[in-house]
Amino acid sequence: MKLDKLLEYQKLDIGLRRITLELEKSDDAKKIEVAKQEFAIAKKAIEDSEKNALSLVEFFGELEKNYQEVGKKIDKLIDQIEKQEKELEKKPDKTSEFEKSINELAALKSEAASIENKIADQKSKGDETIQKYKAASDRAKKVRDFHAKAKERLDILQKTKDPEIKAIKTSLKKLEPQIDEIFMTQYKTITSEGKYPAFVEAHLDGKNFSCKGCGMSLSQTGSSALISQSYTSCESCRRIVYTLGKIASN
Ligand SMILES: [Zn+2]
Numbered sequence: 001m002k003l004d005k006l007l008e009y010q011k012l013d014i015g016l017r018r019i020t021l022e023l024e025k026s027d028d029a030k031k032i033e034v035a036k037q038e039f040a041i042a043k044k045a046i047e048d049s050e051k052n053a054l055s056l057v058e059f060f061g062e063l064e065k066n067y068q069e070v071g072k073k074i075d076k077l078i079d080q081i082e083k084q085e086k087e088l089e090k091k092p093d094k095t096s097e098f099e100k101s102i103n104e105l106a107a108l109k110s111e112a113a114s115i116e117n118k119i120a121d122q123k124s125k126g127d128e129t130i131q132k133y134k135a136a137s138d139r140a141k142k143v144r145d146f147h148a149k150a151k152e153r154l155d156i157l158q159k160t161k162d163p164e165i166k167a168i169k170t171s172l173k174k175l176e177p178q179i180d181e182i183f184m185t186q187y188k189t190i191t192s193e194g195k196y197p198a199f200v201e202a203h204l205d206g207k208n209f210s211c212k213g214c215g216m217s218l219s220q221t222g223s224s225a226l227i228s229q230s231y232t233s234c235e236s237c238r239r240i241v242y243t244l245g246k247i248a249s250n
Contacts, residue, residue, distance in 0.1 A: 002180065003183065003199070003230075005179045006180070006187060009175045009176070009187070010197055010198065010199055012168050012171055012175070013168075014197060016168045019161050019165055019168075022161075023161060026157060028151075028154040029150075031146065031147075031150040032150045032151060032154065035143050035144075035147035035150065036147070038139070038143045039140060039143045039144065039147065041139075042136050042137075042140035043140060045133075046136045046140065049130075049132045049133035049136060050133070053130075056126050059122060060119070060122045060123075063115055063122065066115055067115045067116070070108055070111050073108055074105065077105050077108060078105070081098070081101045081102065081105065084097060084098045084101055085098070183240070186240055187199065187240075195237065195238075195239060197213070198239055199231075199239065200212040200240070200242070202218070202242065208223075209223045209226055211237060213234060213237050213241070214234060214237035216234065216237070218232065219235055222234070222235055227243075230243050231243070
């Protein structure tokens with residue numbers, strides 16, 4: 001039973017993780033994340049203004065159609081009123097029909113005025129939408145530039161780390177076949193949960209062993225296993241707890 005290769009592997013792997021984290025937590029990596037979020041916001045604003053513009057155009061078209069229809073009705077009514085006026089000269093008893101047409105005309109004119117107001121309102125909404133669209137496009141462009149610059153710097157940083165990363169990965173690959181498969185599997189399972197280190201030395205306080213990973217004491221069974229085989233699984237955090245003394249003698 002040899003843990004030394006696993007521990008060697010773990011040391012290298014932690015070094016690799018440190019570099020990866022350094023890259024992930026670098027200012028430029030953070031900037032890239034912020035840029036991605038900002039870009040999503042700007043994109044949403046652009047899409048919203050486009051949708052808004054489409055519905056404005058549609059509504060505007062409808063209003064214009066209504067306005068034209070009302071205009072036609074007004075023209076027709078005016079012709080009718082003119083005729084009625086002439087008829088009135090001959091037959092003065094037709095006053096009520098004439099008045100009815102005049103009232104209708106007033107109603108149509110007020111309808112036309114209301115449509116005109118709505119058209120003016122749509123136009124100002126349209127201007128507002130265009131402004132929002134422009135602002136969002138400008139923002140998106142700025143964010144894209146900001147992202148590109150941060151990405152460029154991060155790539156440079158990444159390149160400086162590449163040889164070291166490559167060297168560590170090569171060593172890890174070489175070590176892996178020399179490690180007990182069970183240990184390797186346990187190592188990968190524990191680290192996949194973000195627990196580093198996965199293999200920790202046992203802490204001995206008087207007669208009690210505890211896990212250096214989570215600080216919890218080992219049970220009687222755990223301690224016995226640790227003593228007999230020089231390693232055991234921590235009952236609290238599932239890390240592998242080992243004693244170096246026995247491993248050295250194995
Ligand atoms: Zn533990």
